[in-house]
Amino acid sequence: MKRNQRTAPVPSGAAEDSEAWLATPESRAALEPRRKPYWHAVGTGRHLGYYKGARSASWHARLFIGSGRYEEILLGKADDSSGADGHSVLDFSQAVARSHDWWSGKGRGVSAGEADPLGNGRRPKKRVQTDRLDEVALAWARERPDLDLSLVGLFMRxxxxxxxxxxxxxxxxxxxxxxxxxxxxxxxxxxxxxxxxxxxxxxxxxxxxxxxxxxxxxxxxxxxxxxxxxxxxxxxxxxxxxxxxxxxxxxxxxxxxxxxxxxxxxxxxxxxxxxxxxxxxxxxxxxxxxx
Missing domain, CATH: 1.10.10.10 (Winged helix-like DNA-binding domain superfamily/Winged helix DNA-binding domain)
Structure with a gap:
């Protein structure tokens, strides 16, 4: 990745094109809280995002859809302060897998025989879709990161x-x-x-x-x-x-x-x-x- 394309700073010791700066809660601790996710480019038009608020953190994925616009989805909470359960709380590898499920459903995933830059190497069985309820969850995650509103999305679904x-x-x-x-x-x-x-x-x-x-x-x-x-x-x-x-x-x-x-x-x-x-x-x- 070219230096002027980077969407988040790389902590000391991490390779320029490596995902090491997002891979563990310890490496992510070096990142400052902010209102927008830190984005890591996984492939052309595909990014894995890590959002860090004052009291919570979450994983996101986005896909470039043209004309300078992206489609974005909330994947789940990050395992910064609690153990990953693979459902609502995700570690880095689980966030990667879930993002590839979504990208593949959009026709931008890893095809058979194609190398996966993050080692996923598979296509999902079914499509994970984004919808207006994801937009609600994203809005609240950004506006009130201090509150756990994850169940609101579940009840809406x-x-x-x-x-x-x-x-x-x-x-x-x-x-x-x-x-x-x-x-x-x-x-x-x-x-x-x-x-x-x-x-x-x-x-x-x-x-x-x-x-x-x-x-x-x-x-x-x-x-x-x-x-x-x-x-x-x-x-x-x-x-x-x-x-x-x-x-x-x-x-x-x-x-x-x-x-x-x-x-x-x-x-x-x-x-x-x-x-x-x-x-x-x-x-x-x-x-x-x-x-």
Whole structure:
């Protein structure tokens, strides 16, 4: 690298084109905190970045996209003050691997047989994408590096995933002739098994909506002959909501569409059963602590 192209100072003892000045927490200690990352050029248009704030440090990657502009992504926290876990806290080699995942997804990674300047030597299985949520994380990391806001990004992604799942359900609902709220009622009744009956109070508790909302959905489904009200012999003040034969058929068709969509998504993601189980376990721990 030419001297006038350097994007960060090289501490004493490090080679001019070496990554040694970023490789360890001890070598990075020589760098002064500042508002922009220290960038190390890995290849043409590709940089690994180390941001050092007053109280925290993080890894970044960027890609030159033309006209003097770069696309940037936050990779994770740096292991300056806590041990790397390979997920939210990364050491240098883990940051390198994650940056190559992202660059390869952008079509600028290491191709088969090409030497990797940082010794990575592999292509990722799946693309790591940047989006507007990364921009939020980058903004807060720079504006308030003293605060740990890493979980905010996680919750925003959970919310976005839920929104996208509900949007898929809305499309399935439209295809089978009901709205998404009504479909949730049909699926709740179908999954309890024959005779596919629940009390209205059990329905609104299961669906986490108000009793009034459930009543309106039941009324519409009853008019469509998808459910029926049957008196409860054990409680004359209440009635059971039961799927009709047509309601069972519609619920089965809808859940088959859901399963097909999830299978396609799962294949596209490329995660193993063990990885899905691990992700589920982490979410369970988060929900247990929040509850």
């Amino acid at each position: 959970i919310k976005q995933a839920h929104f996208m799942h509900e949007r898929r359900l809305a499309a399935i609902s439209e295809a089978v002739g009901v709205d998404s709220g009504e479909l949730h009622v049909l699926l709740a009744l179908r999954r309890v098994g024959a005779p596919y009956a629940m009390r209205p109070t059990d329905l609104f508790r299961a669906l986490l909506v108000t009793s009034g909302a459930v009543s309106k959905r039941i009324d519409r489904l009853e008019r469509a002959a998808l459910v029926a009200r049957i008196d409860d012999n054990e409680d004359l003040r209440s009635a059971q909501i039961v799927l009709t034969e047509r309601g069972v058929e519609l619920a089965d068709a809808a859940i088959a569409h859901v399963a097909a969509g999830l299978a396609t998504l799962r294949e596209a993601i490329g995660m193993s059963d063990a990885e899905f189980s691990e992700a589920d376990a982490y979410l369970r721990r988060i929900l247990a602590e929040m509850g």
